[in-house]
Amino acid sequence: MKNSVRENHDKRTCWCNIRLTEKEHEALFGKLKDTTYNKLSDYLRSIIFNKPVNVKVRNQSLDEFMNELIGLRQELNYLGNNFNQVVKKLNSIPPSREYLTWLGVSEDLQRQLLSKIGIIQVRIDQFSDKWLQS
Template sequence: MSNGKENRNKWLHVRLSLEEYNQLQGNYAKTTCRKLSEYSRKILLGKPVRILYRNQSLDDFMAEMIQLRKELNLIGNNFNQAVKKLNSLSKITEYRDWLISFEVEKKLLFGKVDQIKNRINQLSDQWLL
């Protein structure tokens, strides 16, 4: 009837100072362990602990990409506001011709902005997992 998983029914109580506890929490946060008890058990029993490694240059890159995504959204919002304003002036024939060519350029710009935003999202999802 054993499923290979041993029930843990023994308790070990450990008292720590605030400084020791904070150090333990800090070290635990850098690992792949899901629970503090799992981390503590591995340390106490001398088992290997996997440490997460973060590449600072990639973190910096991601921060820049996130900022770029925000700026692209702001540019898109400003662009839409300008188009709405121009559409209100469509009574003049010169503006109508300009608006037609402008719509083509707008679609190209928004397509490229969407491609950039999607790539930033893919990179951030990939890195932040």
């Protein structure tokens, strides 16, 4: 019986309505989007009762890192696909002049792939150094 009384006491049954202009409404929801709250009522209760409001923070270096990784991944996929095609071609033909041509192409693609892997390693090292300093 005590639990049901306590539940009724904690249940929100009162309403508080306000009118806003369109501009105010947009500003309010703009601020809500910058927080960790999913519901406007939770956000407003925090503000009204002077509770801390958790604001989302964008990490600029992480955004840059993600953009860099996306570009490098695309380049690696391109080089990896080309390298796989060359290796398949090499495996399908007997040693000949064509074989030697494809072998040269294979070696060139392998160098490009290793170069990109080196660039990725350098960028990862740079970002990790940057994060460790802060």
